[in-house]
Amino acid sequence: MLRAGIVGLPNVGKSTLFNALVANAKAEAANFPFCTIEPNVGVVSVPDERLNALAKISASKQIVPTRVEFVDIAGLVKGASQGEGLGNKFLSHIREVDAIVHVVRCFENDDIIHVSGSVDPARDIEIINLELVLADLSQVEKRIDRARKQARGNKDGQIEVTALEKLTALLNEGKPARQAKLTEEEAESIKGLGLLSGKPIIYAANVSEDDLATGNKYVEQVRQIASAENAQVVIVSAQVEAELVELPDEDRADFLASLGVEEGGLKSLIRATYELLGLRTYFTTGPQESRAWTITAGMVAPQAAGVIHTDFERGFIRAETVAYEDLVATGSMKTAKEKGLVRSEGKEYVVKEGDVLLFLFNV
Numbered sequence: 001m002l003r004a005g006i007v008g009l010p011n012v013g014k015s016t017l018f019n020a021l022v023a024n025a026k027a028e029a030a031n032f033p034f035c036t037i038e039p040n041v042g043v044v045s046v047p048d049e050r051l052n053a054l055a056k057i058s059a060s061k062q063i064v065p066t067r068v069e070f071v072d073i074a075g076l077v078k079g080a081s082q083g084e085g086l087g088n089k090f091l092s093h094i095r096e097v098d099a100i101v102h103v104v105r106c107f108e109n110d111d112i113i114h115v116s117g118s119v120d121p122a123r124d125i126e127i128i129n130l131e132l133v134l135a136d137l138s139q140v141e142k143r144i145d146r147a148r149k150q151a152r153g154n155k156d157g158q159i160e161v162t163a164l165e166k167l168t169a170l171l172n173e174g175k176p177a178r179q180a181k182l183t184e185e186e187a188e189s190i191k192g193l194g195l196l197s198g199k200p201i202i203y204a205a206n207v208s209e210d211d212l213a214t215g216n217k218y219v220e221q222v223r224q225i226a227s228a229e230n231a232q233v234v235i236v237s238a239q240v241e242a243e244l245v246e247l248p249d250e251d252r253a254d255f256l257a258s259l260g261v262e263e264g265g266l267k268s269l270i271r272a273t274y275e276l277l278g279l280r281t282y283f284t285t286g287p288q289e290s291r292a293w294t295i296t297a298g299m300v301a302p303q304a305a306g307v308i309h310t311d312f313e314r315g316f317i318r319a320e321t322v323a324y325e326d327l328v329a330t331g332s333m334k335t336a337k338e339k340g341l342v343r344s345e346g347k348e349y350v351v352k353e354g355d356v357l358l359f360l361f362n363v
Helices: 012-022 050-057 085-093 119-152 155-172 182-191 217-229 240-247 249-258 263-275 301-308 310-314 324-330 334-336
Strands: 003-007 040-045 063-064 069-073 099-105 203-204 232-236 279-285 287-298 316-323 342-345 353-362
Touching: 003 012, 003 085, 012 040, 012 069, 012 240, 012 263, 012 279, 050 063, 050 279, 050 287, 050 324, 069 263, 085 119, 099 119, 099 217, 099 263, 119 217, 155 182, 203 217, 203 263, 217 232, 232 263, 240 249, 240 263, 287 301, 301 310, 301 316, 301 353, 310 316, 310 353, 316 324, 324 334, 324 353
Parallel strands: 003 069, 003 099, 063 287, 099 203, 203 232, 279 353
Antiparallel strands: 040 069, 279 287, 316 342, 316 353
């Protein structure tokens, strides 16, 4: 299961957001720096209304959504790359995740202490990004001398050196590793470094409930920075999400409507994280269950089958495939087959987003 790490300065709403994400996982949320030291981990379902439609068609007994793991990582501070505020430990936790959700404070509240004394999203983002860049620069500089010695007469080693030199120049400019223009071979050569600033990122702009529908001037600052980095921004209100968790399901829609939104920011954040990781969803459906399965973009049918069980991949024969939209439009697998919408696909078929699959295999 792929993991997304929630990061940010202390007191920006990370743990409150995490608690709302996983509902039952009660990460401590308090009004002082370094409240969270060891990372809290929670697994959350990815919202997908398509499952309900499939379950209705198949009269499924249960629905099983796909999932993403979120890790609540302690608040970073300026100097973290040099060990400030237990920084080295916190940075090591970031190294273990696949993507970063950077929570940025975009609300005023005199009762909640800001570690830097004022609300300034641009400054806060720069602090976090710079610490990740500095930690990466230290790692790259340690590696490059050894790589140069090993590269003599070694083509793969020379590729790594070229990648490290590009990264050194970029990181010295204070820019994140994810902006490096590396070839596929170069990117593969430094993959093992697990560079912090090389991880894909989403900015979660944490606002008050009054600004959830429209955003505010602080959100615009975040959007400008994200645009320059080709990153996404999702508006959330950690406090609203915390209140939603406490409400009965039937009251949640009314509460959100009173704030001028159709759904909470967390659903958007979960979906955006899933997409950021380059993930795709395919479905299986039947009387027992309708289930979403996670694959990476570009997987062929046998690999997708292997997500269910390795035997499915090993003994793969073919896959009966129908697009979700076609199945829902026809109302049943039987009708979809009669209309020629169900295809038989072989080992080279690249599974598409929303495919509904039945695998035939023999072991």
